[in-house]
Amino acid sequence: MESSVNQNEAKPESVDSASAPVFPPTFSVSEIKNKQRRHLMFMRLKQEKRREKLSLKKKRRKEREALGDEAPPKPVPKTIENQRVYDETTVDPEDEEVAFDEGTDEFSAYFNRLTNPKVLITTSDRPRGRTVRFCQQLATIIPDSHVYYRRGLALKRIIPQCIARGFTYLIVINEDRKVPNGLVLCHLPDGPTAHFKVSSVRLRKEMKRRGKDPTKHTPEVILNNFTTRLGHSIGRMFAALFPHDPEFVGRQVATFHNQRDFIFFRFHRYIFKNEKRVGIQELGPRFTLKLRSLQKGTFDSKFGEYEWVHKRHEMDTSRRKFHL
Amino acid sequence: MAEKSRVCSVWVGSETGILKGVSLAKKQAFNFCEMSHLSREQEVCVLCWGDVHETEVLLGCANGEVKTFSTEKGVFTETRLCGQIDEGKFTGLAVVDSALVTSVESGLVKVWKEGSTDTVEINAGKSVCRMRQNPAQRHRVGTGGKENGLKVWDLERPDTPVFTAKNVRNDWLDLRVPEWVRDLAFVPDSDKIVTCTGHHQVRVYDPATPQRRPVLETQFGEYPLTALSLPASPVSVVVGNTQGQMAVLDLRKGLVCGSLKGLAGGVRELQCHPSLPLVASCGLDRFLRVHSLEDRSVQHKVRLGTLAWLWTLLSLCFRSSLLQECPATHQGDEAVKEEEHGGEDEVWDAMETVTEKASQRRKATEGFRDGAEKMAIKKKKVKK
Numbered sequence: 272m273e274s275s276v277n278q279n280e281a282k283p284e285s286v287d288s289a290s291a292p293v294f295p296p297t298f299s300v301s302e303i304k305n306k307q308r309r310h311l312m313f314m315r316l317k318q319e320k321r322r323e324k325l326s327l328k329k330k331r332r333k334e335r336e337a338l339g340d341e342a343p344p345k346p347v348p349k350t351i352e353n354q355r356v357y358d359e360t361t362v363d364p365e366d367e368e369v370a371f372d373e374g375t376d377e378f379s380a381y382f383n384r385l386t387n388p389k390v391l392i393t394t395s396d397r398p399r400g401r402t403v404r405f406c407q408q409l410a411t412i413i414p415d416s417h418v419y420y421r422r423g424l425a426l427k428r429i430i431p432q433c434i435a436r437g438f439t440y441l442i443v444i445n446e447d448r449k450v451p452n453g454l455v456l457c458h459l460p461d462g463p464t465a466h467f468k469v470s471s472v473r474l475r476k477e478m479k480r481r482g483k484d485p486t487k488h489t490p491e492v493i494l495n496n497f498t499t500r501l502g503h504s505i506g507r508m509f510a511a512l513f514p515h516d517p518e519f520v521g522r523q524v525a526t527f528h529n530q531r532d533f534i535f536f537r538f539h540r541y542i543f544k545n546e547k548r549v550g551i552q553e554l555g556p557r558f559t560l561k562l563r564s565l566q567k568g569t570f571d572s573k574f575g576e577y578e579w580v581h582k583r584h585e586m587d588t589s590r591r592k593f594h595l
Numbered sequence: 596m597a598e599k600s601r602v603c604s605v606w607v608g609s610e611t612g613i614l615k616g617v618s619l620a621k622k623q624a625f626n627f628c629e630m631s632h633l634s635r636e637q638e639v640c641v642l643c644w645g646d647v648h649e650t651e652v653l654l655g656c657a658n659g660e661v662k663t664f665s666t667e668k669g670v671f672t673e674t675r676l677c678g679q680i681d682e683g684k685f686t687g688l689a690v691v692d693s694a695l696v697t698s699v700e701s702g703l704v705k706v707w708k709e710g711s712t713d714t715v716e717i718n719a720g721k722s723v724c725r726m727r728q729n730p731a732q733r734h735r736v737g738t739g740g741k742e743n744g745l746k747v748w749d750l751e752r753p754d755t756p757v758f759t760a761k762n763v764r765n766d767w768l769d770l771r772v773p774e775w776v777r778d779l780a781f782v783p784d785s786d787k788i789v790t791c792t793g794h795h796q797v798r799v800y801d802p803a804t805p806q807r808r809p810v811l812e813t814q815f816g817e818y819p820l821t822a823l824s825l826p827a828s829p830v831s832v833v834v835g836n837t838q839g840q841m842a843v844l845d846l847r848k849g850l851v852c853g854s855l856k857g858l859a860g861g862v863r864e865l866q867c868h869p870s871l872p873l874v875a876s877c878g879l880d881r882f883l884r885v886h887s888l889e890d891r892s893v894q895h896k897v898r899l900g901t902l903a904w905l906w907t908l909l910s911l912c913f914r915s916s917l918l919q920e921c922p923a924t925h926q927g928d929e930a931v932k933e934e935e936h937g938g939e940d941e942v943w944d945a946m947e948t949v950t951e952k953a954s955q956r957r958k959a960t961e962g963f964r965d966g967a968e969k970m971a972i973k974k975k976k977v978k979k
Contacts, residue, residue, distance in 0.1 A: 359898050360881075360898065371611070372611075375611075375634075375635055500881070567861075567879065573818070573819075574793065574819055574837075575837065576821070576837045576860075576861040576879060577837055577838050577839065577860055577861050577879065578860045578861070578879045578880065579859050579860050579879075579880060580838050580839060580859060580860065582839075582859065585856055585857065586859070594859075
């Protein structure tokens with residue numbers, strides 16, 4: 272019964288394809304059992320919708336041209352960043368209490384220029400080629416950093432020795448199946464420990480159109496979009512990895528860009544062609560980080576107190592809510 | 596200042612020495628600070644009520660001072676030096692008949708009498724993580740620490756503890772089970788004491804029985820339990836751990852009744868309301884959350900600090916007169932509705948109460964039934 276109705280309507284359609292077919296309101300394409308006919312009907316439906324959309328666009332453009340200067344401004348398209356749920360922990364730049372807290376926290380020694388960073392880079396036990404090369408490349412980027420082979424030593428025993436030798440940061444790159452996938456960043460005297468998930472690691476060899484190897488000049492540091500209180504702490508952690516005064520002679524810049532809770536790391540060399548135009552070449556490795564937990568105190572995953580832990584089922588329920 | 600302090604129903608101490616009063620009705624926190632400048636030495640380690648009527652709050656600070664704050668006047672009234680910095684931070688504060696009982700991390704419990712400089716000292720072991728007072732028998736306190744089991748002391752006889760707990764038997768490898776009491780509570784209407792340990796165990800001790808080993812032991816999670824609180828019903832206990840997981844455990848069998856969600860950082864302190872089924876929690880994520888114990892949902896969430904919320908919260912006191920300030924409880928809601936819809940009561944009573952969960956279940960089952968019917972009809976048509 273339904274098929275005959277369709278055939279009757281299909282025939283006048285082939286004659287006059289411009290007129291829209293009239294269907295009873297409760298009809299839907301999925302009720303047709305014949306696959307070919309169903310496909311045809313669906314194609315027709317899509318074409319119809321596309322035609323309507325184009326005609327609407329044309330109409331709007333004509334109206335806009337007709338109005339000329341009086342036309343209302345174009346509506347801004349909605350993006351996830353636009354629609355981000357306002358986070359109540361967003362830091363206000365003029366906040367005195369945040370300023371006080373940042374003046375007395377674990378990084379205050381660095382920001383008051385009392386200490387210089389000294390970084391120890393190591394891996395999980397028995398690292399494979401990619402991870403080893405990644406560590407070496409990181410060591411060229413971060414000034415005053417040393418790569419040591421992890422001989423199966425316990426981190427809790429390494430940490431007091433590092434403190435005794437004046438290190439301020441410990442970076443441990445975790446490897447899984449010959450690929451680096453985690454990063455533990457521990458600020459040394461008694462500072463917070465951040466655990467990140469690392470993905471999309473591109474070593475220097477794999478980068479297209481890259482420049483020559485980075486020199487030993489101290490790079491500048493750019494931290495983008497760390498707005499919340501948690502983001503502030505993480506941003507300060509990254510900033511304290513590099514020495515205070517960048518050497519502008521070297522024209523190198525390390526960028527930590529936070530977007531939707533993913534932190535993208537890039538290392539570039541820039542050159543000013545004239546006052547308005549800059550050319551950049553990407554050097555060095557690139558990788559993305561995602562924060563898994565921030566623990567107060569030095570590395571102690573069993574008995575340490577966590578300031579922030581990423582709980583997937585509680586925190587990832589909304590696509591528009593971000594924490595960093 | 597006085598008006599603000601009278602409105603506050605929850606008091607929280609912070610790492611910089613500021614006492615915060617939180618008004619749950621207004622969802623705001625007010626700062627009360629004595630010093631003109633903030634410093635980390637003034638970190639508030641313990642808070643307790645100064646008297647039974649809850650008009651004074653006593654704060655124990657990291658530099659050994661005990662400050663008194665009057666909630667009626669909204670100012671700090673007294674400061675007393677009770678100990679030095681080298682002894683460690685305060686781990687417990689209690690008031691007994693106008694005398695102050697303090698305990699520090701190094702294991703010394705001291706009773707400070709007003710007026711005189713004499714102190715009664717109790718050496719409670721080499722480390723004390725927590726000291727709590729028995730609310731029924733005010734002269735009894737319990738202490739516990741790292742490798743220092745539970746001990747109950749009577750302040751009138753400071754030489755020997757009234758009850759010393761024994762460690763559990765060696766485990767299946769015949770190794771000694773390590774002890775680390777992080778928090779304890781006295782169960783009302785009985786002699787029992789509940790403790791939570793840094794090795795994620797919850798233990799119940801009963802001094803009335805000759806057994807010095809725990810009467811009940813359960814485990815929760817894999818991370819150290821940092822806080823414990825007993826709600827109004829005597830059967831359950833609320834615990835929190837360093838990862839921000841909080842759960843309600845049943846003390847009869849030792850099973851988890853349910854967990855309270857929402858915290859992102861470690862729990863520092865939990866406090867249940869004495870009569871209402873509410874529990875307040877503060878932790879390292881700088882929020883104060885009040886959960887309802889009946890449906891385990893978050894009733895209130897307050898960012899600590901009106902200007903900024905930077906402080907790690909260490910201890911809090913729940914005012915028992917919460918009902919007046921907090922219209923968001925169920926009883927409050929019903930009362931308000933009745934007043935507003937006086938004449939339309941009959942209409943409201945005649946309507947069915949529809950709860951969300953029930954209606955979703957009905958819809959799901961109806962949908963299923965409709966779908967099944969449709970399938971049956973189609974099958975019949977095909978057969979024809």
